[in-house]
Amino acid sequence: MTSAMLEPQQSRTAASVAPGRRWLLAGFLFVAAVRLGLYAWANESASFITDFDLLYHSARNLTHGVNPYYAVPEHLRYPLFYPLPAVLLAVPFSLLPMVWARPVWDIAIGWFFTYALWTRGRYALLALVSGAYLYAMRGGQTTPLMVAASLIPILGFLFTVKPNIGLALWLSRPSSKAVIGGALVLLLTLIVLPSWPLDWVRALQENSSHIRPPVMRPFGWLLLLAAFRWRTPEGRLLVGLALIPQSSLPYELVPLALIPANAVEMVIFAMGSWVAVAARVGFFWGMGITSLIPLVAAIWPIQLVSVYLPMLWLVLRRQSEEAMGQ
Helix, strand or coil: CCHHHHHHHHHHHHHHHHHHHHHHHHHHHHHHHHHHHHHHHHCCCCCCCCHHHHHHHHHHHHHCCCCHHHCCCHHHCCCCCCCHHHHHHHCHHHHCCHHHHHHHHHHHHHHHHHHHHHCCCHHHHHHHHCHHHHHHHHCCCCHHHHHHHHHCHHHHHHHHHCHHHHHHHHHHCCCHHHHHHHHHHHHHHHHHCCCHHHHHHHHHHHCCCCCECHHHCCCHHHHHHHHHHCCCHHHHHHHHHHHCCECCCHHHHHHHHHCCCCHHHHHHHHHHHHHHHHHHHHHHHHCCCCCHHHHHHHHHHHHHHHHHHHHHHHHHHHHHHHHHHC
């Protein structure tokens, strides 16, 4: 093949890569701008606390030789629900003052989430404007990082940070790299703090009555219909998410962003997740429901109708369309 024939092909390849990079850069800048805006808004209330705050103080305790499961500051209100791998992940960020550590943490997680979405196509970046993702970002959640680990196998060891969601995501896209990496991370944590598994279980038993599998909530069994599409990653994901214990708050909806296969379907997900977030805000602020158990019970039917059932419909419908096309 002559050089004259290669040049047009190379130019077309470069032209196709450049727009993709621009979309990725635009996604990252959006994540950074929104996170900084949300941080400024959250800081208007001195009482606002994120999950990262808990990991930040736990990481500082760990680096000072203190068992983080027995030294949670009272103002954080909850015990350390996270396993030790999450605390280790927060250690580098704990070297920064909290005023910088919060946005840096979320922007870093947002970048991995953006890059992972970009590997699926530009349409997937619409998940960045979903209520589920922005709610997770404002709360310093690690769920978007779990989605990134699902799409980038080399990051599979991060499933140990949030193992319930990680298990469902691994089930949808099994990876030997994730198993090996996760085993090494767990071995490291046992060296650092051998008692942490028992300490973690004790912490979960203290205040985790709001954590239940969606299948045990009203009409949650409907999600098991996704088992008819078990051979697809999306079907396994929905079944896995239905069976694992979780808080069922809007940030747990982020993994469902892996189900849409085009822009229209992603808009359905994004809009539905905004309905779920609006319900959460409305019940919390409008009706004064502050306890997690009644709050989750109140918003669950809305999440089921606005997000879970539409995603179930997409899972079942897509496979049927593929079968008709064969």
